[in-house]
Amino acid sequence: MAHELPPLPYPYESLEPHIDTQTMQIHHGKHHQAYVTNLNTALDKHPELHDAEARAARRNAGRMPALPNLKLCRSAEESMAISLLRGGAIIIAGSGMCSGGRIVHHLKHNITQRECDVIFTGFQAVGTLGRAIVDGREHVRIHGERFKVNARIHTLGGFSAHGDQEDLLRWHAGVGGKPHTYLVHGEAAISGPMTRGLQVGVLLSALLPVISQL
Numbered sequence: 001m002a003h004e005l006p007p008l009p010y011p012y013e014s015l016e017p018h019i020d021t022q023t024m025q026i027h028h029g030k031h032h033q034a035y036v037t038n039l040n041t042a043l044d045k046h047p048e049l050h051d052a053e054a055r056a057a058r059r060n061a062g063r064m065p066a067l068p069n070l071k072l073c074r075s076a077e078e079s080m081a082i083s084l085l086r087g088g089a090i091i092i093a094g095s096g097m098c099s100g101g102r103i104v105h106h107l108k109h110n111i112t113q114r115e116c117d118v119i120f121t122g123f124q125a126v127g128t129l130g131r132a133i134v135d136g137r138e139h140v141r142i143h144g145e146r147f148k149v150n151a152r153i154h155t156l157g158g159f160s161a162h163g164d165q166e167d168l169l170r171w172h173a174g175v176g177g178k179p180h181t182y183l184v185h186g187e188a189a190i191s192g193p194m195t196r197g198l199q200v201g202v203l204l205s206a207l208l209p210v211i212s213q214l
Helices: 052-061 076-084 103-110 129-134 165-173 188-202
Strands: 031-037 070-073 089-092 117-120 139-142 145-148 152-155
Touching: 070 076, 076 103, 103 129, 103 139, 117 129, 129 139, 129 152, 165 188
Parallel strands: 031 070, 031 089, 117 152
Antiparallel strands: 139 145
């Protein structure tokens, strides 16, 4: 059964192209509405996590401010119903590096569309659907089916919340002592220099193991 999305009370007028995130799929059109799928409401439940600016904004607005053209899709059914829309829309969906979550469904319905742009705002690890798309794969498999990548693909760097090598070395220096350290997560091009940084800079036993070594 198709689930009809409630109409948004505030159509957004714009001459700019339109975006779905991290994917974000861009459609060109006059009226654009933004849909956020599976929004985590933890921040509303835990105001102690807000910084001063966020607390002030929340106080003034009575709630966390939202764009007038923003529609929250809290259920999976609402999120899937976005596929029924015709025209411009911004879909902001969780990724899991496109290997899980609601974004997989949206990619399935839009990755073949030449009028769509897919914008990645986070790192995509080797072996994931997101990485295959970012690396320019002509065809990808989604839910066991093969799809041609016709959408235009973009990556916005600098949005990762993870610390870089310098941050990790600083954190490790505060652990205390010189524990044996094994680097088991990360790409080889980065893990190698990180291991040497620990061995030289922190002067401890650091190892980059291979499969079955541990």
